[in-house]
Amino acid sequence: MPTSRVEAFSDGVFAVAITLLVLDLRVPITSKPLITALADEWPAFAGFLISFIVIGVVWVNHHGVFHRVANVDRPLLFLNLFLLMAVVLIPFATALMAQYVAHGGAQAEVAAAMFNGAQVLMALGFQGCTFWLDGHPQLLAGHAQPTTVAQRLRFGSGLLVYLLCIPLSFVSPIAALGLDGVVAAFYITDQLSSRRTAG
Amino acid sequence: MPTSRVEAFSDGVFAVAITLLVLDLRVPITSKPLITALADEWPAFAGFLISFIVIGVVWVNHHGVFHRVANVDRPLLFLNLFLLMAVVLIPFATALMAQYVAHGGAQAEVAAAMFNGAQVLMALGFQGCTFWLDGHPQLLAGHAQPTTVAQRLRFGSGLLVYLLCIPLSFVSPIAALGLDGVVAAFYITDQLSSRRTAG
Amino acid sequence: MPTSRVEAFSDGVFAVAITLLVLDLRVPITSKPLITALADEWPAFAGFLISFIVIGVVWVNHHGVFHRVANVDRPLLFLNLFLLMAVVLIPFATALMAQYVAHGGAQAEVAAAMFNGAQVLMALGFQGCTFWLDGHPQLLAGHAQPTTVAQRLRFGSGLLVYLLCIPLSFVSPIAALGLDGVVAAFYITDQLSSRRTAG
Amino acid sequence: MPTSRVEAFSDGVFAVAITLLVLDLRVPITSKPLITALADEWPAFAGFLISFIVIGVVWVNHHGVFHRVANVDRPLLFLNLFLLMAVVLIPFATALMAQYVAHGGAQAEVAAAMFNGAQVLMALGFQGCTFWLDGHPQLLAGHAQPTTVAQRLRFGSGLLVYLLCIPLSFVSPIAALGLDGVVAAFYITDQLSSRRTAG
Numbered sequence: 001m002p003t004s005r006v007e008a009f010s011d012g013v014f015a016v017a018i019t020l021l022v023l024d025l026r027v028p029i030t031s032k033p034l035i036t037a038l039a040d041e042w043p044a045f046a047g048f049l050i051s052f053i054v055i056g057v058v059w060v061n062h063h064g065v066f067h068r069v070a071n072v073d074r075p076l077l078f079l080n081l082f083l084l085m086a087v088v089l090i091p092f093a094t095a096l097m098a099q100y101v102a103h104g105g106a107q108a109e110v111a112a113a114m115f116n117g118a119q120v121l122m123a124l125g126f127q128g129c130t131f132w133l134d135g136h137p138q139l140l141a142g143h144a145q146p147t148t149v150a151q152r153l154r155f156g157s158g159l160l161v162y163l164l165c166i167p168l169s170f171v172s173p174i175a176a177l178g179l180d181g182v183v184a185a186f187y188i189t190d191q192l193s194s195r196r197t198a199g
Numbered sequence: 200m201p202t203s204r205v206e207a208f209s210d211g212v213f214a215v216a217i218t219l220l221v222l223d224l225r226v227p228i229t230s231k232p233l234i235t236a237l238a239d240e241w242p243a244f245a246g247f248l249i250s251f252i253v254i255g256v257v258w259v260n261h262h263g264v265f266h267r268v269a270n271v272d273r274p275l276l277f278l279n280l281f282l283l284m285a286v287v288l289i290p291f292a293t294a295l296m297a298q299y300v301a302h303g304g305a306q307a308e309v310a311a312a313m314f315n316g317a318q319v320l321m322a323l324g325f326q327g328c329t330f331w332l333d334g335h336p337q338l339l340a341g342h343a344q345p346t347t348v349a350q351r352l353r354f355g356s357g358l359l360v361y362l363l364c365i366p367l368s369f370v371s372p373i374a375a376l377g378l379d380g381v382v383a384a385f386y387i388t389d390q391l392s393s394r395r396t397a398g
Numbered sequence: 399m400p401t402s403r404v405e406a407f408s409d410g411v412f413a414v415a416i417t418l419l420v421l422d423l424r425v426p427i428t429s430k431p432l433i434t435a436l437a438d439e440w441p442a443f444a445g446f447l448i449s450f451i452v453i454g455v456v457w458v459n460h461h462g463v464f465h466r467v468a469n470v471d472r473p474l475l476f477l478n479l480f481l482l483m484a485v486v487l488i489p490f491a492t493a494l495m496a497q498y499v500a501h502g503g504a505q506a507e508v509a510a511a512m513f514n515g516a517q518v519l520m521a522l523g524f525q526g527c528t529f530w531l532d533g534h535p536q537l538l539a540g541h542a543q544p545t546t547v548a549q550r551l552r553f554g555s556g557l558l559v560y561l562l563c564i565p566l567s568f569v570s571p572i573a574a575l576g577l578d579g580v581v582a583a584f585y586i587t588d589q590l591s592s593r594r595t596a597g
Numbered sequence: 598m599p600t601s602r603v604e605a606f607s608d609g610v611f612a613v614a615i616t617l618l619v620l621d622l623r624v625p626i627t628s629k630p631l632i633t634a635l636a637d638e639w640p641a642f643a644g645f646l647i648s649f650i651v652i653g654v655v656w657v658n659h660h661g662v663f664h665r666v667a668n669v670d671r672p673l674l675f676l677n678l679f680l681l682m683a684v685v686l687i688p689f690a691t692a693l694m695a696q697y698v699a700h701g702g703a704q705a706e707v708a709a710a711m712f713n714g715a716q717v718l719m720a721l722g723f724q725g726c727t728f729w730l731d732g733h734p735q736l737l738a739g740h741a742q743p744t745t746v747a748q749r750l751r752f753g754s755g756l757l758v759y760l761l762c763i764p765l766s767f768v769s770p771i772a773a774l775g776l777d778g779v780v781a782a783f784y785i786t787d788q789l790s791s792r793r794t795a796g
Contacts, residue, residue, distance in 0.1 A: 012214025015609025034707040056678040081255040110233040211413025280454040291423045309432040410612025479653040490622045508631040
């Protein structure tokens with residue numbers, strides 16, 4: 001089966017998920033000064049920004065993985081569906097985190113752990129697709145290079161960090177989220193530099 | 200008419216329907232422990248998971264049916280629209296089921312019957328498309344094999360089971376939903392094994 | 399400019415609009431018998447069904463119009479945007495109609511008039527695209543036939559009936575909506591039969 | 598990397614964002630005359646119309662920019678994501694403006710400033726993509742002309758006007774929004790006339 005419909009369907013899910021984020025931004029109905037009312041909503045704005053970046057980066061990565069694929073089989077379709085389920089959960093996990101991380105205490109710990117749980121699902125989805133493709137090179141496009149050890153380490157370390165962040169959330173939610181930010185920044189700059197190396 | 204726009208439109212509907220599921224997961228606004236508040240929402244999480252799997256499997260099947268098609272005519276467009284209407288109803292039917300199945304009594308019976316009613320509509324949509332294609336082989340792609348008796352039995356038995364589940368819902372909602380689960384598991388493993396046979 | 403992105407964008411709008419309809423179906427939170435609570439929601443179900451059919455038929459027609467087009471220019475892009483705006487308004491107009499048509503009196507009259515107003519916008523959008531294409535045959539694909547007088551009458555009479563339905567709504571909302579149903583049925587059967595003639 | 602998936606993803610975001618606008622139109626549940634209740638909702642209708650036009654014009658421009666592109670690299674992907682984030686914010690900014698601009702005083706000033714802030718983000722996104730493409734002509738399609746000074750002035754003056762409108766919002770919100778309308782009208786007619794010159 002060709003990849004066109006998988007890509008179209010996946011792009012659709014990414015596009016809807018990233019656009020639905022705006023539904024969490026609500027026009028305040030208030031008699032307070034509007035600027036104060038908007039400032040009070042800062043967790044919603046922070047959540048919007050984080051989710052947008054996370055889903056955006058995942059979409060760029062998805063683009064990268066499927067760019068190497070020429071044909072899909074049914075297990076790959078289901079692995080991709082699992083990955084998309086994790087993507088769809090990100091707005092919920094981020095809204096939860098944005099709502100409760102400032103509360104401190106057990107509420108913040110649970111919220112940070114849930115957010116990292118969603119990240120683990122997503123990393124597992126990517127690992128699943130990559131492993132399946134490594135074992136079935138006949139699905140790859142002619143121009144695709146086999147995955148290098150460096151690439152596997154890079155993807156694998158992301159999963160490892162997200163996994164570690166779940167127990168860390170119960171020690172320090174802020175530290176766990178800070179580590180998430182480092183991983184995201186690493187993926188973005190890494191992608192930009194790998195482009196430069198290729199060029 | 201070529202199939203490209205039908206596939207693009209259908210993929211769009213599938214993508215939106217599967218992503219809208221996340222709107223049923225609400226961030227609890229609560230002073231209870233967050234973990235308890237989330238646990239109280241288990242029917243919403245169960246509904247999300249079931250709907251995601253059902254729509255995902257239907258999308259894979261839709262992919263399979265239209266992969267064999269080279270041209271669409273107007274009746275096929277309308278049959279496909281009917282199928283998509285059933286897909287769009289799945290999130291509603293699942294949310295209804297998730298909300299009321301734990302209540303027991305008449306509420307659970309009606310909810311399970313409605314859920315199976317939506318499944319019947321979906322199976323009818325697939326049957327309609329398949330019958331039309333069988334009667335109009337000029338619409339099929341050159342590489343497409345005619346439908347085998349085994350495939351017809353497989354699709355037809357799904358419709359039959361869902362139909363039987365409607366009266367069964369009024370006897371035992373749990374038994375009806377269990378049978379739905381068996382059918383879903385059958386379709387997933389069947390698809391995976393048919394791939395292996397082909398390979 | 400090629401038509402591919404216009405079609406992709408339009409299909410996206412149609413797919414989102416037709417799928418958002420499900421948001422008007424709400425799971426009743428009730429202590430009444432569930433079957434009664436669902437029956438009380440019949441205007442929502444009727445609205446869902448009507449909107450789905452209307453948007454579905456418009457999508458099939460849009461498919462038909464743009465199938466003849468090879469290139470788009472900027473005025474056609476804006477005419478298409480106008481048509482899409484009318485499509486996006488249909489769920490709102492139908493929900494309004496479904497909510498108020500059973501009330502009788504002035505509420506029903508205004509609701510039916512608004513519903514027909516949305517239909518007029520949509521018919522105007524189609525007329526605009528068709529007129530522009532008639533005046534700019536260089537945009538048409540090689541295989542496209544010029545619009546026949548019969549086709550123009552068919553499209554034009556739809557616009558005329560919808561226009562007449564606005565004042566008629568204030569005399570008898572039921573008669574106006576009945577006439578809408580006749581036009582929809584005419585378009586569906588007409589499309590099916592024109593296919594048969596062509597084949 | 599080819600542009601197909603970037604365009605598909607972007608079209609998806611545009612399509613969802615423009616269709617979600619209808620969620621701000623609510624069926625009034627009222628015992629007042631329906632026509633009065635709808636008239637009371639005029640800011641929602643005005644917001645719908647303005648957002649639809651703004652997103653529609655941005656989509657036409659996006660179409661124009663990426664029509665010249667043959668390949669995308671990662672920085673362009675991220676610049677495009679930034680532009681899409683601004684697009685996704687437009688419904689929120691417009692709803693805010695529609696809600697508060699009639700209030701007068703500080704509420705109207707803040708709302709108009711936020712609306713123009715969203716426009717600035719969008720103009721920055723376009724500038725970013727155009728600058729990157731100017732510096733990397735190897736990404737352009739063979740048929741693409743280099744950007745002319747006139748085009749740069751046209752795009753750049755839009756950004757400048759939106760920037761000026763932020764402080765202007767605190768002097769006169771109505772004047773700032775009027776100037777926004779002039780820019781939008783300029784882009785639409787400019788696009789139509791540039792087409793005529795080309796033809």
